Amino acid sequence: MTAGSEQETTRRPAGGRGEARRAAILDAAARLFADRPYDALPIDEIAEAAGVAKGLIYYYFGSKRGLFLAVIESATDALNTLAEEYDELTPVDRLMRTLDGFLWWADTHRSAFHTIVSGGIGVDPEVNAFYRRSRGRMLAAISQGLIGASTPRPALRIALEGWLSFVEGATEAWLTEGDLHRDEVRDLSVRALGGVLQAAGATDPDSDRPA
Incomplete structure (x- = not known):
C-alpha cells in the first residue's frame, strides 16, 4: 500500500454522537487488530464490529491505515x-x-x-x-x-x-x-x-x- 492510495485526512468529531461513533470504531479496531494482521483485516469487518457504515471510517480516519x-x-x-x-x-x-x-x-x-x-x-x-x-x-x-x-x-x-x-x-x-x-x-x-x-x-x- 502506498501513502497516496487512500485518502489520509483524519477528521475529529465535534463531540456528542460523532465522538461516540469515533470511539466505537477505535474500540472495535483495537479488539480486531489485537490478533489479526493488518493486511488480513478488511475494513468492512471493522465497520460491522463497530456497528457503523464503512464510510464513517473513511470520514473520521481517512483510511484503514489512518485508523x-x-x-x-x-x-x-x-x-x-x-x-x-x-x-x-x-x-x-x-x-x-x-x-x-x-x-x-x-x-x-x-x-x-x-x-x-x-x-x-x-x-x-x-x-x-x-x-x-x-x-x-x-x-x-x-x-x-x-x-x-x-x-x-x-x-x-x-x-x-x-x-x-x-x-x-x-x-x-x-x-x-x-x-x-x-x-x-x-x-x-x-x-x-x-x-x-x-x-x-x-x-x-x-x-x-x-x-
Missing part, C-alpha cells in the same frame, strides 16, 4: 502518560509500573505490537516516524524518572535507546515462546537496565546517576 495509526496512538498515549506520572513512587517502582503497562498492552494487542516492532506497515515512513516519536517520548519519560532530566548525556541516552530495544525484543520473544511469566519478563528488563546503567557510567564517569 491503525489512531489505535496505536491511543495506546501509546496511555502508556506514555503512565510513564510521565512522576508521583511519590521510587524510580524503580515507576519503571516497573511502566513496564507492566507496556507488557500488558503487547500481550493484549499481539498482532499490532508485532507489526510495529517487526515490520509490516511499520516499513511505511510515516508510520515509522510516528513510532519513533512515541518511542522518544517514552525514553524521555524514563530518563526523567531515573535521573530527573529528560535529555541525558550521550552515553546514557544511547544506553537507554539500546535497553528499550532489548525490552521490545524480549517482549517479542516472550509473546512468541510463552515460556516466562509476564512478571518475569518485567523483572528481567529491570535487571538488564541495572547493567546498562553501570555500562553507561563506565563509559562516561560524568554520566548522570539515577536519583
